[in-house]
Amino acid sequence: MKVYYDGDANLDILKDKKIVILGYGSQGHAHAQNLKESGLNVIVALHEKNEFWHQAEADGLEVMENKEAVRAGDIIMLLVPDTIQPGVYKNDILPNLQKGNILAFAHGFNIHYNQIVPPSTIDVIMIAPKGPGHLVRRQYQQKQGVPSLIAIYQDYSGQAKEFALAYARGIGATRAGVLQTSFKEETETDLFGEQTVLCGGVTELILSGFNTLVEAGYQPEIAYFECLHEMKLIVDLIYENGLSGMYYSVSDTAEYGGLSRGPQIIGEESKKAMKEALKRVQDGSFATEWILENQANGPKFNALRQKLDNEKIEKVGKELRKMMSWINNK
Ligand code: NDP
Numbered sequence: 003m004k005v006y007y008d009g010d011a012n013l014d015i016l017k018d019k020k021i022v023i024l025g026y027g028s029q030g031h032a033h034a035q036n037l038k039e040s041g042l043n044v045i046v047a048l049h050e051k052n053e054f055w056h057q058a059e060a061d062g063l064e065v066m067e068n069k070e071a072v073r074a075g076d077i078i079m080l081l082v083p084d085t086i087q088p089g090v091y092k093n094d095i096l097p098n099l100q101k102g103n104i105l106a107f108a109h110g111f112n113i114h115y116n117q118i119v120p121p122s123t124i125d126v127i128m129i130a131p132k133g134p135g136h137l138v139r140r141q142y143q144q145k146q147g148v149p150s151l152i153a154i155y156q157d158y159s160g161q162a163k164e165f166a167l168a169y170a171r172g173i174g175a176t177r178a179g180v181l182q183t184s185f186k187e188e189t190e191t192d193l194f195g196e197q198t199v200l201c202g203g204v205t206e207l208i209l210s211g212f213n214t215l216v217e218a219g220y221q222p223e224i225a226y227f228e229c230l231h232e233m234k235l236i237v238d239l240i241y242e243n244g245l246s247g248m249y250y251s252v253s254d255t256a257e258y259g260g261l262s263r264g265p266q267i268i269g270e271e272s273k274k275a276m277k278e279a280l281k282r283v284q285d286g287s288f289a290t291e292w293i294l295e296n297q298a299n300g301p302k303f304n305a306l307r308q309k310l311d312n313e314k315i316e317k318v319g320k321e322l323r324k325m326m327s328w329i330n331n332k
Pocket residue numbers: 024025026027028029030047048049050052054068080081082083084086090108109130131132133134135
């Protein structure tokens with residue numbers, strides 16, 4: 003796979019463009035400050051004069067109200083929450099968009115599932131850092147970058163890829179390396195990953211392990227340490243050294259036990275369920291469910307959150323984490 007670095011990206015093609023960063027949250031504050039420090043023209047766009055507005059000004063950035071900023075801008079990067087983007091697009095962006103503008107995203111959901119349908123006379127690109135905004139900012143300040151994905155949905159100018167690479171360079175991403183994907187691939191793999199492995203899979207694995215031990219009469223506090231707390235140690239090892247690298251670091255007993263029992267826990271049945279989840283991502287039925295859920299103000303969503311809050315592990319964990327001075331207790 004081709005990896006793009008600084009030498010593949012020409013920052014100069016953005017020098018005469020105004021880049022509007024809509025939203026000043028996790029990604030927004032990092033993109034805006036990094037691009038500005040890369041010598042580019044940045045306007046932060048917000049919808050009300052609240053703490054984000056003051057923070058952006060304190061960070062030395064020009065801030066405007068959404069509509070005004072879009073009118074002044076050439077590149078519009080949408081960094082407000084995904085569920086809010088379609089409304090902002092309809093009310094503030096579309097009426098003020100000009101031919102030849104560039105609409106940019108950090109996640110493909112709204113384009114891929116047609117929640118935002120852009121006119122054909124603009125470029126539509128994605129620059130998606132594979133890390134949270136604070137890391138994107140911190141790495142940039144340390145003269146490093148966070149690996150990122152770029153994608154082109156619409157290439158009106160014939161230069162969309164050059165623009166995406168230049169933007170990626172502006173936020174520091176080409177220092178680390180940039181890979182090309184499509185809106186479809188980024189969106190579908192992102193949803194699949196968070197549903198089955200990262201968020202959904204991991205929480206249910208922890209819960210099942212914890213509840214199995216507690217139901218068998220073991221102390222919840224001990225079960226918490228074993229099934230939740232130690233997860234971080236193992237994930238850190240996997241993150242740094244891969245799966246075999248993790249096994250190299252644990253005891254032979256843990257290695258043999260894991261290698262032999264793991265496939266019995268996550269086996270064919272789980273794989274079947276993952277394929278089903280993937281199908282629902284690919285055919286759009288998950289997206290439809292999520293959009294309708296939001297329109298109805300999240301009845302199922304709230305019930306699911308409530309159910310998790312009521313799990314014993316959450317109450318036990320809250321107490322145990324008070325013993326851990328290095329953790330920000332909430
Ligand atoms: P945040 O939730 O951090 O963004 C919140 C910001 O959006 C706030 O400044 C908020 O201001 C502002 N905002 C909300 N509504 C509006 C509005 N109507 N007009 C202008 N500003 C508004 O978002 P993220 O940074 O997490 O996500 C942004 C995009 O980046 C998403 O597409 C996401 O999928 C993607 N992404 C996120 C990653 C992450 O780690 N967070 C990683 C990679 C991609 P206020 O409170 O005043 O409304």
